[in-house]
Each structure stands twice: as structure tokens, then as C-alpha cells.
Amino acid sequence: MQRAGVTSQFEIRIEDKTYVGADGSKLTAISEFVLDVAPESMTVLMGPSGCGKTTLLRIVAGLDGRYRGDVGLPPDTRIGLMFQEPRLLPWRTVRQNIELVAAPDFSAKDLEHLAQAVGIADMLPRYPQELSLGLARRVALARAFATKPDLLLLDEPFVSLDERTADRLRRLLLDVWQARPTTAILVTHNAREAILLADQLVLLAPRPTRVVAVETIAVPRAERDPKTIDAIHADLLARYPGNFSSR
Numbered sequence: 001m002q003r004a005g006v007t008s009q010f011e012i013r014i015e016d017k018t019y020v021g022a023d024g025s026k027l028t029a030i031s032e033f034v035l036d037v038a039p040e041s042m043t044v045l046m047g048p049s050g051c052g053k054t055t056l057l058r059i060v061a062g063l064d065g066r067y068r069g070d071v072g073l074p075p076d077t078r079i080g081l082m083f084q085e086p087r088l089l090p091w092r093t094v095r096q097n098i099e100l101v102a103a104p105d106f107s108a109k110d111l112e113h114l115a116q117a118v119g120i121a122d123m124l125p126r127y128p129q130e131l132s133l134g135l136a137r138r139v140a141l142a143r144a145f146a147t148k149p150d151l152l153l154l155d156e157p158f159v160s161l162d163e164r165t166a167d168r169l170r171r172l173l174l175d176v177w178q179a180r181p182t183t184a185i186l187v188t189h190n191a192r193e194a195i196l197l198a199d200q201l202v203l204l205a206p207r208p209t210r211v212v213a214v215e216t217i218a219v220p221r222a223e224r225d226p227k228t229i230d231a232i233h234a235d236l237l238a239r240y241p242g243n244f245s246s247r
Contacts, residue, residue, distance in 0.1 A: 010037040010151060010183060011072035017055060017064075017208075029055045030067070031208035037200075040181040044194040047204025053187045054084075056209065057153045060185065073151065078103065080149030080182075084156045086136040088128035094139050095124040102146040111146070117176050118142045134165045138172070145176060152177070152184040158193065170196060174221065191236070195229045196221070203240055213240060 017030035029052035037043050045053055058064040060071050061079055088097045098111060115121040118138045128136060137157065144152060157173070158166040170193060177184060188194050194201050195217060203212040215236065219228060 009039060011035075011070075012037070012056075012060060013072070014056070014059060014067055014069035016069070017052070017059065017067040028208040030059075030210070032210050033069070035202060035211055035214075037183060037185060039183050041199040042177065042184045042186065042197055043200050043202060044198035045185065045187045045202045045204060046189065046191065046194050047209055048206050049189070051204050051207045052209040053204065054155055057155050057185065057187060060151075061153055077150045078147050080144035080147040080152045082140050082144040082152070082154045082157045084159055086128070086133075086140040088136060088139060088143075090128050092127075093124065094120060094126055094128070094131075097128070097139060098143045098146045101143055103148040106146055106148060114142050114145060114176075117179070118172060134161060134169065137161070137169055141169070141173060141176065145180060148180075149182050152182050154184065154186040156187050156189065159189075166190075166193070173197070191233055192229050195232050195236075196224055201236075 012033065012035045014030050014033040016028065016032075018026050018028045020026055033056070035043075045056070047053055055064065059067055060073075061081055062071075088094075089100070092100065095111070098114075099106075102111070111124075112121070115124055118141055120135065120138050120142060123131065123135060123139065128139070131139065141157070144154070154173075158169050161169065174197065186197060188197075198217045201215045201217060203215070204210070205212050217224075217232065219232065224232075
């Protein structure tokens with residue numbers, strides 16, 4: 001199911017994103033945000049709650065056009081989305097939920113291979129209400145990859161899961177992503193999750209959010225065992241005590 005994807009760098013320049021309340025009050029969520037994302041890399045965004053991370057992903061996805069700036073996506077960029085909640089249509093089967101958003105050239109064989117890869121092959125005829133949250137997240141992950149995305153956006157995809165389930169899904173994400181390389185931007189509050197997944201780790205300021213620092217995680221993922229992750233975590237905490245989560 002490989003696609004000759006977009007290989008250009010993604011450039012995100014958001015000068016200002018401000019919400020206006022019903023009473024006319026203004027809340028600036030993002031200001032002077034600048035970030036370049038290398039092709040086929042995993043960029044992880046970390047910042048305090050409410051700083052504008054989800055708003056940023058919505059802008060990049062094209063779901064919110066009310067901002068000043070520019071998101072430089074190459075023409076015909078396919079975008080895959082995975083939200084905090086699975087957002088599966090309850091009246092459609094797992095198969096139908098995936099096929100509904102799949103790329104035009106996504107075949108039945110592609111679906112079979114992808115379902116096997118994420119461990120939901122037996123779930124395809126079932127409905128979302130028959131699934132645990134962990135299984136529903138697997139379906140949401142498959143749905144995102146079924147678009148054959150050039151850019152994959154993941155908004156805290158493993159939040160509210162127990163750590164054992166979350167860790168299995170993180171490693172599943174890496175397996176599927178490495179088998180089907182695409183540019184990915186992931187939001188998380190979990191520092192160790194960020195270190196495990198990231199090629200580049202972007203630390204964000206409180207609202208209005210901007211980039212505080214960009215750290216490259218140079219250690220190969222195969223070598224990011226718990227001891228190594230703890231060491232990287234301690235180093236980042238020492239250098240960014242006010243910006244890096246201790247979680």
C-alpha cells in the first residue's frame with residue numbers, strides 16, 4: 001500500500017490565532033509560531049494544557065482557516081488524522097469506518113494487510129460499541145493510515161489508556177509508521193512517550209503558544225530502552241526545568 005508520497009519539507013508559520021468570545025473578548029491561542037518539519041520524520045509537540053496544541057493541529061489539517069500566517073503544504077497533500085477520541089461512526093462496522101475515509105487507491109488487500117498490522121483483522125465486521133477503548137484506538141489508527149497520508153496528525157492518541165495498553169499502541173504506531181513512512185506530527189503530555197517516538201521534540205510555551213526549543217533525539221529508536229529514555233528525560237528536565245514536563 002505504499003504511495004510515492006510528498007517529500008518536501010512542511011513549513012508552519014502562524015503569526016496569530018485569536019478567538020473572539022460572544023462578549024467580544026479576545027483570547028490569543030498562538031502567536032509567532034514557526035516550525036519546519038522534515039519529510040518522513042516524527043515530530044512530537046509538548047506543552048502545557050490549554051496552550052493551543054489541538055488548535056495548531058486543526059490549522060495544519062485545514063479545519064480552521066481563521067488565523068494569520070501560512071501552512072506550507074505541497075499540492076495534493078493527503079492528511080490523516082487521529083484524535084484524542086476514536087470518533088468512530090457507531091452505525092457503521094469497523095470495516096466501513098475505515099473504508100469511508102480510505103484513499104481512492106486503497107484496495108481490499110490493503111485493508112487486509114493494515115488490519116493484520118494493527119491487530120484488528122477479527123474486528124472488521126463488528127460495530128464500535130463492541131470494542132474496548134484500546135481496540136477502538138487501533139481502528140482509529142488504521143483509519144488514519146488508510147488515507148495513505150503524506151502528513152499524519154495525531155492528537156494525544158493514547159491519552160486515558162492504562163500504561164500497558166498505551167505502550168503497546170505506541171510501539172504498534174512505530175511499527176506501522178516505519179513500514180509505511182510518512183511525515184507525522186504528534187501531540188502528547190507524556191515526556192517518556194515523546195522521547196520514545198520523536199525524531200524531533202518541540203517544546204511549546206504556555207498560551208499564546210510558540211516554539212521554545214526544538215530538540216533532536218539522535219539515539220536510534222531500537223536503542224531507546226527505559227534506561228536510555230530516563231537519561232534523556234533527566235537531561236531535558238535539567239535544561240528546560242520550566243518547560244519540560246516531569247511526567
